[in-house]
Amino acid sequence: LHLTGLILSLIVILKVNPLLLIPYLILTKNTKSLPVFLLGLLSLNLYIDLLFPHPLNKSFLQSLVNMSTNYSGYYYNTSLAGLFIRLTNQQIAGILNLAFSGLVWILVFISSLKAKHNPLTFSLFLVAILLTSPITWQHYLFWSLPAFLILISHKQNKSTLFLTALSFSLINLNLKDPQKLSMTNPFYSHATFGLLLLFLILILENQRVGSHSHQSVS
Structure with missing residues (x-):
């Protein structure tokens, strides 16, 4: 320790x-x-x-x-701040980033209360950091790998497996020439949407595991 x-x-x-x-x-x-x-x-x-x-x-x-x-709207910034600055301006992006980042961390703590020592909780923190950091360059995204390893080790239904695979694809996709797309094109921010999807999957899975553990103890 x-x-x-x-x-x-x-x-x-x-x-x-x-x-x-x-x-x-x-x-x-x-x-x-x-x-x-x-x-x-x-x-x-x-x-x-x-x-x-x-x-x-x-x-x-x-x-x-x-x-x-001063948020960077460059393609390789995959954080929420990067997404918002691509869609709006610095002032609005700052407000949106503050609001959504706050929501992300509130959800993390609520989700973590039932399963503090669950590996999913640690993965949830890692993904939350990727989302809420002002700068999350593409090479930071390997932090999401533990989440995928843990998720595939759990028994999941087909829809959850599909969403997990979709999230992995969105996060790991790399556009050879992103400048061909407009910054406002949703596909330009594919990695951010992949992280958001992964975050939601982890929230739901952590809740499921936490509820199951609580029932087992009872």
């Missing part, structure tokens, strides 16, 4: 997105990993500041704030 916190701090130094896994540690009452993570993150940041004369942390935070307020 201590190693989990240390590894997570190393990952966050490289990519800030996993910082959103902190609520998962709190939800699962992982009291050993969380302090190690916070201490490791603080120590690594101080070490970077001492090692490099250039204020890397300051530059990084400035670029992070800029990305969080």
Whole structure:
């Protein structure tokens, strides 16, 4: 458990997105990993500041704030923010992203209450991060792989299997020349729609597994 916190701090130094896994540690009452993570993150940041004369942390935070307020509508940004900026403008996209991201995390926490330690819950957090991060480049999408591996290991009906396969296809599709399509073309944002579909499948499956576990205990 201590190693989990240390590894997570190393990952966050490289990519800030996993910082959103902190609520998962709190939800699962992982009291050993969380302090190690916070201490490791603080120590690594101080070490970077001492090692490099250039204020890397300051530059990084400035670029992070800029990305969080000026969304990229580029094809390879597969987050909700990327979808909304392609369909609207910065101001409206900001409002929509805030509202939908809030809804995503509310659904995550409601769904997770019945099955805190279920692997589906962890996958749900990963997909939520992909959706709600201002920037989710295409190569981040491998984070969705655990969700698919867990889903195919569960007994599912044909319709759910079809939707899972559709989600996988949408997420992993790569247009050779996306500029041939208009940004407002729904197919331009196929990966985002695939993530949304995967998110809904995980919500329903997590609810089903949680209800089944509750009935078994009863």
